[in-house]
């Protein structure tokens with residue numbers, strides 16, 4: 001599960017993630033980070049589900065940060081996709097599979113590196129927006 | 135032996151009779167492969183009249199001739215743009231050739247000739263801009279308007295080279311990502327990219343070109359097209375035949391004709407081509423039955439920027455299509471630049487059109503040549519190589535030398551780069567004046583503490599512009615020149631290159 005964590009300026013200095021990792025024992029993995037003196041924004045992969053996932057989210061909220069669950073990272077425009085495969089083997093984690101009918105992206109494996117977006121000759125792939133406003 | 139193209143099993147007339155009656159037996163190439171495996175080629179050849187093939191991939195040597203019609207007053211266009219993409223104007227007044235790889239003067243490779251062709255075929259308006267060469271008969275100087283495919287007189291796709299019989303696959307030995315026309319190649323043999331549809335590939339199914347030649351009616355971009363001869367770089371000996379084709383753009387469909395942009399390479403056109411192979415004799419039936427397991431190509435190392443890239447290994451399309459390929463002892467992912475699902479769809483569409491009597495076969499007026507030399511272009515002008523411009527007197531140091539001694543060398547000789555070599559002359563590292571400044575500041579003593587051990591090098595025979603590009607790529611100002619054993623022969627720096635440019639232009 002990928003989540004986005006929004007820090008407000010009071011929490012920027014606190015070691016939020018480490019606290020949560022210690023508390024829940026779930027090794028959170030930071031995929032994207034942008035932190036400024038006034039606010040911070042992290043995209044984090046939580047390798048957990050069910051109650052454990054809930055516990056992580058609760059623990060984060062207890063630290064005073066905002067948490068949002070993220071939808072699919074990479075979106076496929078099926079009108080544009082010609083099912084070639086130019087995006088498949090360049091994916092460093094093997095998250096993309098091409099079948100005769102469609103392109104499948106495994107959210108669990110995706111590390112948001114955008115290699116596939118760059119590799120597609122038809123601009124059929126885009127990365128879902130994760131900006132502050134999203 | 136019977137002649138090439140001998141119609142010993144069935145003639146074109148017989149096949150077309152059956153198509154008209156609606157009882158021709160047509161199979162897609164993949165179906166025919168299975169059928170022949172099951173019942174043997176003998177029976178398959180008897181039972182089946184036509185095998186359909188298909189491919190859908192990037193075909194850079196594509197483009198369209200367009201005739202716009204005359205304006206009032208008329209113009210003799212000598213420069214012309216369609217959606218800001220320049221079209222070739224070395225033709226009559228209002229004829230142009232729009233090439234697939236031409237790029238927009240405002241948007242760059244993001245939008246090219248291939249995209250204009252797709253826009254036209256999709257029925258979208260395209261902006262036409264042209265400058266005239268005013269004459270007594272063509273007084274107009276400039277025109278700006280919009281056109282649609284329907285409005286122009288002719289729009290004919292004429293592609294000098296399409297439908298490669300097979301294509302070499304690509305991998306990358308270097309330690310950085312390469313962006314090539316074969317797509318994204320991950321470092322250290324991280325993946326394999328290939329192209330072509332293997333057992334569905336048109337020319338692969340008739341490698342003796344017994345049924346394909348000038349006048350062969352084909353599926354092209356969704357409409358009807360014709361082979362008009364061998365394609366450029368047609369290379370039968372290497373199993374890399376090609377086709378020159380033409381077809382009326384007005385009949386085509388954007389599903390099978392797509393503009394594309396390959397990252398850091400350029401724009402191109404994906405073209406759908408399907409060819410019916412009539413099983414006129416036993417040999418044709420046999421080749422048409424060749425399975426992916428028996429269709430081979432080579433994996434080349436695109437990390438070597440040379441005309442003759444080293445072959446990493448031979449590989450079958452069966453292995454490529456499995457998505458996993460073994461390279462240098464490791465299994466890596468393989469994927470395709472061309473679309474296999476769409477190739478299959480083309481073969482299927484062509485099959486249906488034949489079955490329904492909409493598409494009949496033609497006997498070629500002349501078969502494709504089976505002998506043709508594919509020659510390289512030799513550069514006959516003097517071209518500087520690294521060995522011609524490098525500085526041969528190299529100031530070097532040993533790994534055990536201390537930092538101060540080397541700092542003195544740099545000052546004394548006014549150089550920026552000191553290769554570090556072992557006693558046998560082999561390169562082990564490099565230090566620059568910047569490394570030394572830092573070392574002194576941080577109180578480091580020996581060179582082995584400060585030198586860079588992953589040295590970017592040049593070879594003496596490399597062309598100067600290739601090396602200049604490498605300097606830029608790694609943002610460095612010089613590199614040692616080494617032989618095969620990594621012995622230092624010289625050093626080539628941006629200064630050496632600057633001197634060369636000065637010399638070439640004859641500037642003061």
Ligand code: SF4
Pocket residue numbers: 074090091092093094095096105109110111112113114115116117
């Ligand atoms: S963003 Fe990177 S990891 Fe995710 S699917 Fe694309 S290439 Fe794979």
Ligand code: SF4
Pocket residue numbers: 076080081082083084085086087088098103119120121122123124125
């Ligand atoms: S590279 Fe683009 S067009 Fe090709 S399969 Fe991937 S998303 Fe589809």
